[in-house]
Amino acid sequence: MxxxxxxxxxxxxxxxxxxxxxxxxxxxxxxxxxxxxxxxxxxxxxxxxSLAVNGETTYTIEVNWIVHMKMAFILTMSSCFIFINCIQLYTFFQNHVFRETPRYILFAHMLLNDTIHIIFTVLLYLLVINFQQISKGFCTLIVILSGSTFFNTPLNLTAMATERYIAICLPFRHIEICTVRRISFLIWVIWILGLLNFLIDLLEILATRPMIFFMANVYCARDMLIMTAWQTNVRITLTGVYFSSITIVILYTYIEIMRQTRSTRSDSGTSASASKASKTIVLHAIQLGLCMMSLFSPLTERLISTIDQITANHVRYFNYCALNIFPKCPSPLIYGLRDETFRKAFMCYFMFAKK
Known part of the structure; x- marks a missing residue:
């Protein structure tokens, strides 16, 4: 069939x-x-x-007010953090020092990437929860943007960790290595790697399906681009290579920065910078862990759905909030507020926006 x-x-x-x-x-x-x-x-x-249990009619159905509360919570939280991210991006573009400093450029890219991710994942959630059909072409765009920005996050964290490693462990070569031009090129590489999985899927569709394929209406889902078994195998392989490589880089940078911290304890300024950088790497590692956990969440959801569908719905919603939305919402704010220079500029624009 x-x-x-x-x-x-x-x-x-x-x-x-x-x-x-x-x-x-x-x-x-x-x-x-x-x-x-x-x-x-x-x-x-x-x-x-759900229709007949022990001879009685029962329903494992979420009533309207529960669904509406979930939607309201997601929309409220995502809107607040998108607003804060936009102010931080405005702060970045208004200051030429930020625009010419590699770590601020990577930070701004993280803000932009996470904002795009939140917008399109929330849009996908609303389409699903409201039983809305859209064209396959529009669905493809949503899936590609939401999926690629998900993979961009750990890649960008790796770039930020590497930049801190160079600044602390190779301070005399930092200006030479971390130029604005090289950081811009690195951002392009991040997007190419983040899109690679989805470009392979899109090329498979373009090679085997007519263009009218994108005009049909569907209930949008992330698996819509998967047409053959080999695509799943390629996606699993690339994801494994991505996250294993990223984990190795973040662990290496953390160990080297901690070694530098111990070797420069006599120099209070250098030691303080190295200590702050090591804490930043720890934050990167926590975010990476949450990203890796989200890869395994569909497995738990499928196992629970065979037992109780309503419980599976709650677990799916919790995973979506805890592993996709929340890690990307407060982290840019934490990174921004930890930097004294950026915090002062941000608070100035934020207070003005509140007025």
Whole structure:
């Protein structure tokens, strides 16, 4: 049975069950639950299992107010942090010293990358939660931008850690190595590496599907670009290479900076800078750990969905908040406030924005 035929069958069953359930109660939102079951690839079984337990009609359905509270929380938190990120970006572009300093350039790139990621992941969440179909072309754009910015985050953290390593361990070569031109080139490399997985998937679609493929309407999901098994294998391989390489680099920079801290304890200025840099690397490592945890969250969601669909929904929502939204929201603010020069400029613009 083709995917189109499966969708027609799913719609038929959905309409039939909705008509039957409407005669029993109007206080639950079967449509929202059907979407969650559909996304979990257990839609028919989960929906039937929820209709008859011990001879009584029961519903494992999230009522409207729970769904609305989840949406309101996500929108409120993401809007607040997007606003703060925009002020920090404005602070960066208004000061020529920041624009010519490598670490501030990488910091601004992190702000921009995380802002794009939050916008498109929240948009994808709203489309899913509201059962909205969009064209495959628009869905492809959302999936590519949300996915590539996810991979850009650890790559950018690695670049920031390497820049701090050069500044502390190779101070006399820092100006020579970390130029604005090289940092700009490095940002292009980060985006190419972040897009690589999705460019491979897109090229596979362009080579095997007609252009009309992008005009059809679908329920947008991250797996829409996966057409063959080898694409999954390539994605797993590249992801493994990315994160193992990034982990090695961050561990190496942290160890070397800590060694430099111990060797320069007599010099209070150098020791303080090295100590601050080592704490920054620790923050990078924590963010990297959260990124790696998010790679394994779909596995736990699938395991729980075989037991209880509603619990799986809550776990999926928690993973989305804790591993995708929250790590990217406060971290730019933490990095910005830890730097005294940037903090003073940021607070000036922030207080003005509040007024």
């Amino acid at each position: 083709t995917a189109y035929q499966q969708l027609k069958v799913s719609k038929f069953i959905y309409c039939t069950l909705t008509a039957a359930i409407d005669r029993v109660t109007t206080k639950t939102d079967i449509k929202c639950q059907f979407v969650r079951c559909l996304i979990g690839k257990q839609h028919i079984e989960a929906l039937f299992d």
